[in-house]
Amino acid sequence: MTYHRLIAILIAFTFVVAVDAQTRKKKAAPTPSPAEESSDIPNVKWQKGPALSDLGSVAEVKVPTGYVFADGNDTRVIMEATHNPSTGRELGFVAPAGEDWFAVFEFDAVGYVRDDEKNSLDADALLQSIKTATEEGNQERIKRGWSPMTIIGWEQKPHYDELSHNLEWAIRGESDGAPVINYNTRLLGRQGVMEVTLVASPTTVAETLPKFKTMLAGFDFKSGKRYSEFRAGDKIAEYGLTGLIAGGTTAVLVKSGALKWLWKLLVAGAIALSAFFKKLLASIKRFFSKGRTETQI
Numbered sequence: 001m002t003y004h005r006l007i008a009i010l011i012a013f014t015f016v017v018a019v020d021a022q023t024r025k026k027k028a029a030p031t032p033s034p035a036e037e038s039s040d041i042p043n044v045k046w047q048k049g050p051a052l053s054d055l056g057s058v059a060e061v062k063v064p065t066g067y068v069f070a071d072g073n074d075t076r077v078i079m080e081a082t083h084n085p086s087t088g089r090e091l092g093f094v095a096p097a098g099e100d101w102f103a104v105f106e107f108d109a110v111g112y113v114r115d116d117e118k119n120s121l122d123a124d125a126l127l128q129s130i131k132t133a134t135e136e137g138n139q140e141r142i143k144r145g146w147s148p149m150t151i152i153g154w155e156q157k158p159h160y161d162e163l164s165h166n167l168e169w170a171i172r173g174e175s176d177g178a179p180v181i182n183y184n185t186r187l188l189g190r191q192g193v194m195e196v197t198l199v200a201s202p203t204t205v206a207e208t209l210p211k212f213k214t215m216l217a218g219f220d221f222k223s224g225k226r227y228s229e230f231r232a233g234d235k236i237a238e239y240g241l242t243g244l245i246a247g248g249t250t251a252v253l254v255k256s257g258a259l260k261w262l263w264k265l266l267v268a269g270a271i272a273l274s275a276f277f278k279k280l281l282a283s284i285k286r287f288f289s290k291g292r293t294e295t296q297i
Helices: 021-026 072-081 123-143 205-216 241-246 250-256 275-290
Strands: 006-009 016-019 045-048 051-055 059-063 067-071 090-096 102-108 150-161 166-175 178-188 193-199 219-221 294-296
Touching: 045 051, 045 275, 051 067, 051 090, 059 067, 059 090, 059 102, 067 072, 067 275, 072 090, 072 102, 102 205, 123 150, 123 166, 123 241, 150 178, 150 241, 166 241, 178 205, 193 205, 193 219
Parallel strands: none
Antiparallel strands: 006 016, 045 067, 045 294, 051 059, 059 219, 067 090, 090 102, 102 193, 150 166, 166 178, 178 193
8 A cells, every 4th residue: 555755753742744745746546446445444433423522531522413533542543554653642533524634632731831922922933943943854854864844934824812722823835846734723721732633635725724623613621621720830831832833843853852753644735645544534434324323444
């Protein structure tokens, strides 16, 4: 089975993704046969929406009608099957039937992130910092035989919603002539940050984002875990909103040497064309066609 080469360097927070466009052109993923579609699929207990699904003991999400949910354990199964070493922090996986995108929820218990920088986020300075860090990180990428990444600019400048305590930003880049979009969502809670990774194609991300955000509107931290429930004595994160945006760049990775995730699937070119994702989507469709509330595939 052929996979597109999709490499991301991450530590605490997701940032850079690279796609090997030349490899993708030479080794286009073949259309799987019905027999192939039923093989090499991990055992996953899907939950069918509408449902209120737990994201560990920290949060919950309303799974809409026409969507499926997998818990943290099954999310790790999916990550491993797609050559994404598990971080151990996965809490859930949500995907719509019949569409080529999904979202992964992970929780980082860094403590309470103060939002006192909400009115002073300097997008230009942050972008320059990210570009500099990426150039430094490219030296490590080249050593490892990976294609370098060029940062083009903001796809969406950092935006913090003071009411929901959600931080969002998106960066457009390029690797081997292929467009790369890294879309980031951070949901602030009392004890840490819920990181939500969107997996889709740059060609469909514009139409995917409204659906993704509608799904995300059904997310909530559980009682006692919400940002507004902070109490004196709670653990405080060592950084603020600026750190959430710039803290996961490759410069930090290179300096620390903590290469934790080498194959992290994010918003990147033609990702849904791989044979595995066709199998995954086919499995979700089969699950819906059976009309069950839970199954193994």
